[in-house]
Amino acid sequence: MTFALVILFCGTLTWNSADAVTAEEMRTHLSTTLSSTYYTYVRPVIDQSTVVDVSADLYLIGINNFDNSEQKLTTTAYLEITWTDEIIARDWQNNGVETIYVPQTDVWIPDLALQNGFETLTGLGDKFLYVKVEKSGAVTWRPYQVFESACEVDVTYFPFDKTMCELKFVIWSNTKDSATIRTGTVGMNTELYEGNAAWNLLSATSSNFTTSKSTGVTFSIEIKRKPLHYLINIMIPVILLGLLNVFVFVLPASSGEKTGFSVTAFLSFAVFLTIISTELPRNSTTVSTFSAYLVIMTLVSTLMVVVTIIQLRIFNRADDTPISRFWHSIESCVRRVQCAICVGSGHVAMEKANEETTWQSVTDAIDFVGFYGFVIFMVVFTFIILLVSTIGGNT
Structure with a gap:
């Protein structure tokens, strides 16, 4: 036991003496180790x-x-x-x-x-x-x-x-x-x-x-x-704006607000498209699915503006103006669809089927087709875009 303590004591002294380097020794060591013969550009x-x-x-x-x-x-x-x-x-x-x-x-x-x-x-x-x-x-x-x-x-x-x-x-x-x-x-x-x-x-x-x-x-x-920021500030407002855009066909033609409403919705899509373009790279290598969604929704909004203008032109025609076979066919098809899905009670459906075609009924037919057609299209299209984006982003 005593011998072991002596060995341990001697080892400690040796370790301490090895570590005990003065500043002068370190300075001398550095000056000799990195002397004038050492060149930093020589490997x-x-x-x-x-x-x-x-x-x-x-x-x-x-x-x-x-x-x-x-x-x-x-x-x-x-x-x-x-x-x-x-x-x-x-x-x-x-x-x-x-x-x-x-x-x-x-x-x-x-x-x-x-x-x-x-x-x-x-x-x-x-x-x-x-x-x-x-x-x-x-x-x-x-x-x-x-x-x-x-x-x-x-x-x-x-x-x-x-x-x-x-x-x-x-x-x-x-x-x-x-x-x-x-x-x-x-x-x-x-x-x-x-x-x-x-x-x-x-x-x-x-x-x-x-x-x-x-x-x-x-x-x-x-x-x-992390998509939360873009979902809350861009994607959800755009989707809601697209659904709101469809309600242009709910406004009565006599209100005088249909054109202003549709043009405002179109400009809103253009603003969101500008915001997205600033977030994405300035190249033509890849196209974001959401950018494509915005472009298509802008085209749909443009089509709604055109349909609304045509509808207002039809609405303001005189009652004695002859109705062409084209508009008569569209109004008759819409009337059959409404009867098939039982709009109102049975006798109401029969009355609608027997009504005479007028420019007012043609205007109502355009509202019916535009509202339900665009709603179905946008719901299905939005669901496909979100599904493709989420699945593709996780693969």
């Missing part, structure tokens, strides 16, 4: 024909913004990039010093850049960042940055769409014969990720890629849009 291998192996892991902090119109993803993250500097390991002077931290400008670092940067090719890090260097020559560089990357978005099922965005990092100047990069043991880490108000993070993966001259790593982020 950190003793044999310059050897390839420098670099590994990189990405730690995602958050998705700041995704601009649909510009197709730009803004993320906050940091990379953990590691490699071995054989020259520093060879020139290490003080074995009592295990680790040093030096500015990234004082040691060789790979010229790693975000290849698919949104505006320009962006380098990593800044001169105020420090690099961790160990006695073995292992170097760890952790540049923290806000990345702006281009991301092509597929808005076919907007606002139930999901998008795969990539952050591609490549060693730009050094060819793959001098420096290569690959994903580390972690790959892409999301433990520090903070949720976004507009997007859900579905998956985060990493992979390696090689071109004819260089190597790189790709960090892929799959995100899905």
Whole structure:
């Protein structure tokens, strides 16, 4: 027992003496290790024909913004990039010093850049960042940055769409014969990720890629849009507006408000179409199903305006004006349909069947066909669009 305590005491003294490094010793160590013979533009291998192996892991902090119109993803993250500097390991002077931290400008670092940067090719890090260097020559560089990357978005099922965005990092100047990069043991880490108000993070993966001259790593982020905002502020008002538009055929022709009502509904669809166009990318690659829905509803609203104008022209004709066979046939068909579905009691239906065709009855027939026809069309069409968007967005 006594012998064990003595061994433990001696070991503690040895450990403390190894850790007890003064500021003067550290300064001397740094001046000798990173001496004037160390050049940051010389690859950190003793044999310059050897390839420098670099590994990189990405730690995602958050998705700041995704601009649909510009197709730009803004993320906050940091990379953990590691490699071995054989020259520093060879020139290490003080074995009592295990680790040093030096500015990234004082040691060789790979010229790693975000290849698919949104505006320009962006380098990593800044001169105020420090690099961790160990006695073995292992170097760890952790540049923290806000990345702006281009991301092509597929808005076919907007606002139930999901998008795969990539952050591609490549060693730009050094060819793959001098420096290569690959994903580390972690790959892409999301433990520090903070949720976004507009997007859900579905998956985060990493992979390696090689071109004819260089190597790189790709960090892929799959995100899905949260549709609640668009449902409440755009989709539901548009659907209700479409149903409200049909009630132009309920207004009596004598009120003088039919044309104003239909034109106002048409302009409302045009306003919503403008709002949607500002939210979606400015390209012709894909078309949103909801944009197609708005365009078709605008065309339907246009048709309602035309029908209303024709109806008012018919309504204001003199009673002694002869009724053409075309309008007489339409009015007779509507009268048969009303009798078939038993409009009112039986004797009322018989009376309607025996009524003489007038311009007023033709106007009423147009109201009947327009109201029920457009209601059935819009309900079925809206249901199909919502079904396609939700199913397509979840596949």
